[in-house]
Amino acid sequence: MWILLEYIAWGLSAAMLLWIVADAVRVNREFDEETLLSSKEGVDELLEHGAVNGNAEDRS
Amino acid sequence: MSDQTASQTGAGSGQERIGLLRVLGPAHVWALGVGIVLVGEFMGWNFSVGKGGAYGALIACWVIGLLYTCVAMIDSEVTSTVAAAGGQYAQAKHIMGPLMAFNVGLYLVMAYTMLEAADALIVGDLLMILAEQTGYDALDPKPFVVLVISFLAFLNYRGVFMTLSLNFIITAAAFVSIVILFVGVQPWNPGAILKHSELLTDLPYGWIGVIASFQFGIWYYLGIEGTCQAAEEVRSPSRSLPLGTMTGIITLLIAATLTWYVCTGLIPWEYLGQATVPLYDAARMTGSTVLQVFLFVGTLFAATASANGCINDASRAWFSMGRDRYMPQWFGAVHPRYRTPFRSIIFLIPIAVSFAFTGLLDQVITFSILSGLLGYTFMPINMILFRRKWPLGSIKRGYVHPFHPMPAIVLMILCITTFFATYLGFGLQLLAMMAFYVVVSIWFVKHRYKYVRRADQFTMNWPKPVGY
Numbered sequence: 001m002w003i004l005l006e007y008i009a010w011g012l013s014a015a016m017l018l019w020i021v022a023d024a025v026r027v028n029r030e031f032d033e034e035t036l037l038s039s040k041e042g043v044d045e046l047l048e049h050g051a052v053n054g055n056a057e058d059r060s
Numbered sequence: 061m062s063d064q065t066a067s068q069t070g071a072g073s074g075q076e077r078i079g080l081l082r083v084l085g086p087a088h089v090w091a092l093g094v095g096i097v098l099v100g101e102f103m104g105w106n107f108s109v110g111k112g113g114a115y116g117a118l119i120a121c122w123v124i125g126l127l128y129t130c131v132a133m134i135d136s137e138v139t140s141t142v143a144a145a146g147g148q149y150a151q152a153k154h155i156m157g158p159l160m161a162f163n164v165g166l167y168l169v170m171a172y173t174m175l176e177a178a179d180a181l182i183v184g185d186l187l188m189i190l191a192e193q194t195g196y197d198a199l200d201p202k203p204f205v206v207l208v209i210s211f212l213a214f215l216n217y218r219g220v221f222m223t224l225s226l227n228f229i230i231t232a233a234a235f236v237s238i239v240i241l242f243v244g245v246q247p248w249n250p251g252a253i254l255k256h257s258e259l260l261t262d263l264p265y266g267w268i269g270v271i272a273s274f275q276f277g278i279w280y281y282l283g284i285e286g287t288c289q290a291a292e293e294v295r296s297p298s299r300s301l302p303l304g305t306m307t308g309i310i311t312l313l314i315a316a317t318l319t320w321y322v323c324t325g326l327i328p329w330e331y332l333g334q335a336t337v338p339l340y341d342a343a344r345m346t347g348s349t350v351l352q353v354f355l356f357v358g359t360l361f362a363a364t365a366s367a368n369g370c371i372n373d374a375s376r377a378w379f380s381m382g383r384d385r386y387m388p389q390w391f392g393a394v395h396p397r398y399r400t401p402f403r404s405i406i407f408l409i410p411i412a413v414s415f416a417f418t419g420l421l422d423q424v425i426t427f428s429i430l431s432g433l434l435g436y437t438f439m440p441i442n443m444i445l446f447r448r449k450w451p452l453g454s455i456k457r458g459y460v461h462p463f464h465p466m467p468a469i470v471l472m473i474l475c476i477t478t479f480f481a482t483y484l485g486f487g488l489q490l491l492a493m494m495a496f497y498v499v500v501s502i503w504f505v506k507h508r509y510k511y512v513r514r515a516d517q518f519t520m521n522w523p524k525p526v527g528y
Contacts, residue, residue, distance in 0.1 A: 002196045010206070010207075017214075017409070020217050033393075037390075
C-alpha cells in the first residue's frame with residue numbers, strides 16, 4: 001500500500017506543478033507585461049490618511 | 061477575457077492596475093503568524109533542554125518569549141504604518157535605506173524558504189514513522205516532501221483567502237491538540253501522570269548552559285513576525301495587523317508554556333533533550349492511543365501550516381523586491397485572476413525542493429534561524445530611527461507600542477545574547493552566513509542598485525523625516 005501511495009504522491013505533485021506552469025504560461029500570453037507588473041506598493045486606507053500634519057512632500 | 065479581467069481589477073485612475081487582493085481579516089493574520097511558528101512547539105524547542113536542563117529550557121522559553129514580545133510590539137507599530145507586502149523589507153526600505161532593505165529582504169526569503177523545506181522534511185519523517193509502525197520500513201519520504209510543497213504552492217497560487225483560511229483551521233486544530241494533551245495528563249492531579257517532582261533537576265551545565273539553550277528557545281516563536289507580509293492583503297491593516305500579531309504572540313506564549321510543562325513532567329531531561337518529536341513522545345508516554353493519534357495529527361498539521369505560511373511570506377518578500385527592482389522586475393507580477401504573486405511562488409518551488417532534498421534538517425533549520433535572528437537585530441535600530449525621523453503625531457500610526465525605547469533596547473540586548481549562544485553551538489554556520497550576506501551586499505551595491513528606480517520605491521505619503 002505504501003508503495004502505491006508513493007506513486008500517487010509523485011503523480012499528484014506532477015499534475016499540480018504542470019497545471020501551475022501551464023496557467024502561468026497562458027497568463028503570460030494573454031496579458032501584456034505592463035498590466036501584470038502594474039501593482040503598486042501600499043494600501044489605500046493609509047495612503048489617503050498618511051500625512052497628519054500639513055501637506056505631504058515628495059520624498060524622491 | 062483579458063480586457064474584462066484587467067478592467068475589473070483596475071485601480072480606476074486611468075491606468076489599469078492589478079494589485080494583491082485585500083480580503084484578509086485578523087483571524088487570517090493570526091493563522092499566518094501562529095501557523096508558521098506552532099511546529100516549533102512540536103519539535104526543536106526541546107534541544108534547549110539538552111543544553112540547559114528542564115529549568116534552563118523554561119528560562120529560555122520565557123526570555124526568548126520576551127524577545128519575541130518586543131518583536132511583536134515593534135512590528136505592530138511599524139507595519140500598521142508601513143502597510144506593504146514585503147513586511148520588514150518594506151519597513152527597512154522606507155526607514156533605513158536600500159542596502160538594509162535588500163539584506164532584510166534576503167533574510168526573509170532565506171528564512172522562510174528554508175523553514176518551508178524543513179517543514180516538508182518533517183512531514184516526510186512523520187510518514188516514515190507511521191509506515192514503520194504499520195510494518196513497512198522502506199518508505200521513501202521524497203514523494204511526500206514534493207507533494208506537500210506542490211500542494212501548498214498550488215494553494216498559494218490560487219489565492220490568499222483560501223490559503224490562509226485553511227491555515228486557520230489546521231493551526232487551530234494543532235493548538236487544540238496541545239490543549240487536549242495538557243488536559244489529558246491531569247495537571248490538577250500532580251504525581252498521577254506528571255512526575256515533575258521526580259524529573260526536574262538543578263541546572264546540569266550551570267548558567268552557561270542556560271545561555272546556550274537560548275538558540276533553541278527561538279523554535280518556540282520563530283516566524284511570528286511573518287504576519288507583516290499580509291499587510292497589503294488585509295482589509296484593515298491598522299486594525300488587523302496589530303490584533304493578529306499580538307493575539308498570535310499570546311497564543312504562542314501559552315502553547316510554549318503548556319508544552320514545556322507537559323513534556324518535562326513525562327520525559328527525563330536527558331531523553332527529552334534529544335527527542336525528534338517530543339510532544340508526540342509525551343503522548344506515547346501517557347499510554348493513551350487517543351492522545352497519540354491527536355498529537356500525531358497535530359504535528360502533521362503544524363508542519364503543514366508552517367510550510368503553507370512560509371510559501372506565502374517568502375513569495376511576498378521576493379515579489380516586493382522584484383516590484384522595486386531590487387531583484388529582476390519580472391518577479392513583481394500579479395496574477396490577473398487569482399491576484400497572487402504567481403511568478404515568485406513558482407520561482408521558489410524548486411529552491412524549496414532543493415533544500416528539502418538535501419535531507420539535512422538540522423542544517424537547514426539552523427540557517428533559517430540565523431537569517432531570522434539577523435532580521436530581529438535590525439528591528440530595534442529600525443524602531444529607534446522610525447520614532448526619531450517621524451515622531452508621534454507626524455504621521456498616522458495604526459498602533460503605538462508603549463514604553464518606547466525599552467522594547468527596542470531589550471530586543472537588542474537579547475539578540476546579542478542569542479548571537480553569543482548561537483556562536484557557542486553553530487559558530488561556523490554563523491560566520492558562513494555573515495560572509496554570504498556581506499558578499500551579496502557588495503553585489504547589490506556594485507551591480508544591482510543601478511537598476512532600481514530610486515524615486516518609485518518610496519510610495520508612502522509621508523512628510524519629510526525630521527532632520528532631512
